[in-house]
Amino acid sequence: MPTTPAPAIEVAGLHKRYGDQTVLDALDLTVPVGTVTALLGPNGAGKTTTVSILSTLIPADGGTARVLGHDVAREPQAVRRLIGVTGQLSAVDPLLTTVENLRLMADLLHLPRLEGRRRVTDLLERFGLTDAARKQGQQLSGGMQRKLDLAMTLVGGPQVVFLDEPTTGLDPRARRDLWDQVRTLVAGGTSVLLTTQYMEEADQLADHVAVLHEGRLVAHDTPTGLKATHDAGSLDDVFLALTDPDRAGSARAGHDSTEVA
């Protein structure tokens, strides 16, 4: 056992190219255990790419990425045993019922039968899905599907959870419901890396905010710290200031603000 426990996520000098386009350019990022980090940035900034590399979906071109001390490239199976991922596209099988979707996860994670059943019942209750237990995925509303998607992610009790734009397209109530679920999760000690286009979401949930712009980290701080540094009233203003296309060349200068964290 190492004397200091490994951070939930530790990324150093991460590079990723698609063809001749650089998507991630020497990205450094650390997510401490039991905290939420929100990854912000314009479309195409590299948020989903970062999540894809960390969740063993795609290889990086350079640098290292570790989840709870396990290198994602060298020990992908060990990483897969520790993580849960809710991607942008729904992983709910539209033809299976809510219960069957959850049980599919329990079976694939090789949970013992009784423990799997108990876990599914718990999650149904916790996510308010008990009444929809026998409905097929295709019969659920968008908000319910998203909840089921997250519940499926949690069947195995993952220690690190990735949420890639989890509330896109949801109405305000469904969004708040999902935020409550994430808060409960983190209160239980789970670490979360979240990408979002909603600054309010980051403000509400995140202990730390990391802003990506053109594949680089241009800021990394607490929401309060970011607003103070940029003398801004909201994270929206911070976001706009940091990701101004006219300031693209000064991205490196903005990089210094990571030291504030």
Next chain:
Amino acid sequence: MTAAAAPAPPLTRTAPSGFGGATHDLVTMTRRSLLRILRNPSMTVLLVGTPVVLLLLFVYVFGGAFGAGVAPGITPGAAGREVYLDYITPAVLILTAASIAQATAIGVAMDMTGGIVTRLRTMPVASVAVHGGHVVGAVVQTLLATAVVLGVAVLLGYRPGANLLGWLGLAGVFSLVALTLTWLSVAMGAAAPSVETASNTPMILMLLPFFGSGFVPVETMPTAVRVFAEHQPFTPIIEVVRGLLAGTTVPTTTAWTALAWCVGLTVLGWLWARASYRKPRVTR
């Protein structure tokens, strides 16, 4: 959050790894595939209906004339239809398997382009099980569907001459053919960039039996087509099915050729599908 919040203890997992784990995952994914088939009965009706309609079309529209062409001395009309029903039933059964393979490709492409395979790839799931579940489900579906189509042929007057051993042989042949066609179509579905492509590519599996000995004797074709027809995989497969159904002997070379095609194409499909499973899809 404070550092005091310790992570919840990980759940116990029986986690058999290696062969045991892969088998467990394959059983789980097969159960999912069979559930999906049950939940979408109109698809099964369509998959069985297509070969039945083809059978009726070929027997009752073309059969009177074609029958006289496949057996010398037969007069066109009712006698022709009877002979032609005998002649094409094996090929229509193979078409049934091809039609199910095509539907399977669509299911696989939906898994691949949606979020389901992405989720499974982030889990410690044996990769062979993800596509394998579709394949085993399709083999079961094929055996049931071919039995139904064969039943329709019998209602129309088809009389198979197979004995018990022959039926067992047929079950084996259809399992193997279904395995071959579905691994190929699963690979096509997995490699397809969209669900639309996945529904088009496997069309070749539906068309190829027509360029063989399934519907007319290859001797009646022009040389170039005949050479192709004699050497394409469906011809020996159809001849084996024809022989087993009729209860006549199948030439050893034909049987071995059919087996070699099936095994070779299954391995090809499996390798191709496996390569597509981990191939990164560009999402940012």
